[in-house]
Amino acid sequence: MKPEVVQSYKNLLTQRIQDLLLSTGHVVQTMRDSNETMPDPCDQAFQEFFHTISFSLRDKDRQAIREIREVMKRIDEGTFGICRMCKKKISEKRLMAHPATTLCIDCKRREETLQLNHRTIPESFSAFDWNMEQ
Ligand SMILES: [Zn+2]
Numbered sequence: 772m773k774p775e776v777v778q779s780y781k782n783l784l785t786q787r788i789q790d791l792l793l794s795t796g797h798v799v800q801t802m803r804d805s806n807e808t809m810p811d812p813c814d815q816a817f818q819e820f821f822h823t824i825s826f827s828l829r830d831k832d833r834q835a836i837r838e839i840r841e842v843m844k845r846i847d848e849g850t851f852g853i854c855r856m857c858k859k860k861i862s863e864k865r866l867m868a869h870p871a872t873t874l875c876i877d878c879k880r881r882e883e884t885l886q887l888n889h890r891t892i893p894e895s896f897s898a899f900d901w902n903m904e905q
Contacts, residue, residue, distance in 0.1 A: 772852055776863075781846060784839050784870060791832050792824065838871040845873075854878055 821840075825833055845851040852861050854875040861875045874882060 777846055777851070780851070780866070780870060781843065783867075784842055787870075788836055788839050791828075791835055794832070842870050856881075 817840075821836065825836075828836070842851060852863075852866055853859070854861055855873045856878040857875060859875055861872060865872060865876055872879070
């Protein structure tokens with residue numbers, strides 16, 4: 772992947788983290804008080820910043836930020852945009868829509884089919900457990 776493309780993904784992801792954080796009033800207040808700009812999500816400063824504010828975030832937002840940081844890590848490692856199953860390149864269109872994805876569309880579909888096939892098993896087990904407690 773070209774360095775300028777990588778950089779544009781990084782910018783996009785940093786922007787997404789900022790949007791997420793700014794959607795909570797507490798964080799805006801914190802940032803205004805400290806009078807600092809948003810740290811780079813790969814920096815140690817962000818680790819500390821994220822730790823400080825994470826208690827005020829909803830689980831969904833925390834999860835999203837964690838995923839974005841995972842993507843940043845993969846960008847730095849050079850594995851971003853490569854399918855973890857078949858090792859082929861994931862299409863840029865797919866990455867733009869779902870930057871956190873680690874699967875190409877073919878492998879994703881295969882995984883979803885597998886998950887659908889497995890879904891009936893835990894449900895029948897939990898129903899069984901429930902009956903046993905009666
Ligand atoms: Zn694949």
